Amino acid sequence: MAPTLVNAALGALLAAALLGAAFDRRSVAIVVGAAIAPDLDAVVSLVVPGATNALFHNVWIPLGLVTLLYWDVSVRERSWLRERHGAYGVRVAWVALAAFAVAGIAPELFGLAGANLLYPVHDAYYLVRGRLLFSTQEGIVQTFVAFDSEGPGILPLYSPGTTESYFVPTWVNPEPGVGTTLDAERELYLVRSGWQAVVVASAICLLAVRFIEDAFRGPREGTADDHTAGGEP
Amino acid sequence: MPSTVVHAGFALLLAAGLLADAYDRKALAVVLLIVVIPEVDTLLGPVMPGAHRTVGHNVVLPVALGALLFYDTRLRDRSAVRDRFDDWGVRVAWVGLFAHVFAHLFLDWAHLEGINMFWPIHDEFFRLEGELFLSTTEGFTQTFVEIAADPESGERSVDAGGTGTTESVHVSNPVEPDAAADTDPDEPVDRRFPIAQRGWRLYLVLVGVFVVVARRFQRDLPPEE
Numbered sequence: 001m002a003p004t005l006v007n008a009a010l011g012a013l014l015a016a017a018l019l020g021a022a023f024d025r026r027s028v029a030i031v032v033g034a035a036i037a038p039d040l041d042a043v044v045s046l047v048v049p050g051a052t053n054a055l056f057h058n059v060w061i062p063l064g065l066v067t068l069l070y071w072d073v074s075v076r077e078r079s080w081l082r083e084r085h086g087a088y089g090v091r092v093a094w095v096a097l098a099a100f101a102v103a104g105i106a107p108e109l110f111g112l113a114g115a116n117l118l119y120p121v122h123d124a125y126y127l128v129r130g131r132l133l134f135s136t137q138e139g140i141v142q143t144f145v146a147f148d149s150e151g152p153g154i155l156p157l158y159s160p161g162t163t164e165s166y167f168v169p170t171w172v173n174p175e176p177g178v179g180t181t182l183d184a185e186r187e188l189y190l191v192r193s194g195w196q197a198v199v200v201a202s203a204i205c206l207l208a209v210r211f212i213e214d215a216f217r218g219p220r221e222g223t224a225d226d227h228t229a230g231g232e233p
Numbered sequence: 234m235p236s237t238v239v240h241a242g243f244a245l246l247l248a249a250g251l252l253a254d255a256y257d258r259k260a261l262a263v264v265l266l267i268v269v270i271p272e273v274d275t276l277l278g279p280v281m282p283g284a285h286r287t288v289g290h291n292v293v294l295p296v297a298l299g300a301l302l303f304y305d306t307r308l309r310d311r312s313a314v315r316d317r318f319d320d321w322g323v324r325v326a327w328v329g330l331f332a333h334v335f336a337h338l339f340l341d342w343a344h345l346e347g348i349n350m351f352w353p354i355h356d357e358f359f360r361l362e363g364e365l366f367l368s369t370t371e372g373f374t375q376t377f378v379e380i381a382a383d384p385e386s387g388e389r390s391v392d393a394g395g396t397g398t399t400e401s402v403h404v405s406n407p408v409e410p411d412a413a414a415d416t417d418p419d420e421p422v423d424r425r426f427p428i429a430q431r432g433w434r435l436y437l438v439l440v441g442v443f444v445v446v447a448r449r450f451q452r453d454l455p456p457e458e
Binding site for chain 1: 236243246247249250251331335336339340342343344360361362363364365366367368369370377423424425426427428429430431432433435436439440443444447448451453454
């Protein structure tokens with residue numbers, strides 16, 4: 001699975017890009033938290049066989065949360081979230097949800113370890129793997145989406161296997177099956193390749209620039225203190 | 234190269250995070266232009282050996298431009314950039330520089346033979362490749378920079394991923410594809426313009442698009458009471 005640090009970095013980049021006026025230390029922490037939340041299914045895999053990249057890495061959780069949030073914010077007459085945390089809360093909730101799906105789940109799907117998108121309704125891991133190019137001899141060549149792909153998947157994507165046949169090792173649970181031994185070899189990856197190092201470095205520098213800027217600009221009216229004053233649960 | 238499309242996707246993500254009040258369609262267009270311009274060095278390839286990933290892909294140029302921009306906007310009494318383009322221009326210039334370094338140079342640094350980092354001061358291509366992990370058996374390990382000691386002479390050598398000089402390195406590109414050297418001169422050359430050669434590159438493209446589309450749907454937060 002992609003290093004959680006990379007998920008966090010992508011979450012931070014999304015936070016900076018989308019939070020707008022709601023950008024502050026607290027909201028960034030929430031969004032980054034949402035980006036790394038899907039990786040917690042590795043912990044559950046100690047009890048539930050094959051839960052890694054399946055239990056929280058599917059489309060149902062984001063779809064459910066989007067529906068719930070949309071219903072609360074746009075359909076109901078009085079929104080619970082807006083009454084409690086104001087427009088700030090609504091913005092942070094949407095961005096956190098985007099980070100959960102885009103920075104938390106999607107990196108697994110796009111060619112790292114795979115995500116079990118339809119779990120538990122249909123059990124198969126999927127990977128977006130392939131290439132897209134324009135060749136002067138062959139025209140547009142695209143192999144990401146393949147309708148005749150073999151394997152257990154029902155989506156037109158490459159599928160490496162099911163929770164039975166395919167195991168994603170993590171530092172929490174490095175060996176297939178539930179439970180774990182203390183002497184198993186564990187590797188906690190922070191960065192697995194050059195481009196991931198670039199993403200992490202970009203996120204650190206970008207956040208540094210934004211926070212230093214905010215500090216220089218001085219406290220604006222209605223900063224973090226105002227929305228914390230509403231009281232946290 | 235990770236294609237220009239991939240650079241553009243990541244640049245959009247970074248720009249959206251940094252532009253702040255200067256975020257508008259024009260600013261994004263400028264950032265995209267800045268991402269495309271360095272690729273012009275592919276056209277110099279036929280004239281100057283090893284020009285691609287050298288002339289437009291070094292850190293010397295952005296450092297020089299950054300210093301110039303700093304001098305113009307902070308040290309001079311009147312800034313040429315601010316006079317012409319207002320605070321918007323200053324913001325966009327800095328963001329463009331940031332996007333160029335992180336979304337273009339550094340991503341290329343991690344790809345194929347890397348970039349000619351310190352050209353024209355020092356002619357050597359560097360490639361960023363490695364892993365960083367904590368292991369229960371090997372402890373904290375990084376393989377980006379390899380430091381090895383020669384067992385006989387005890388000399389220490391540092392391998393930071395150097396791959397050669399403009400003499401020895403040619404980074405394949407559509408203007409001068411590697412394949413051209415191998416094929417029959419009578420056959421038409423297959424020029425391949427990569428768009429996304431790996432899943433993660435497609436991912437960066439899609440994230441950039443996602444962010445820009447999401448910003449379109451956002452409304453400004455009402456001023457807090």
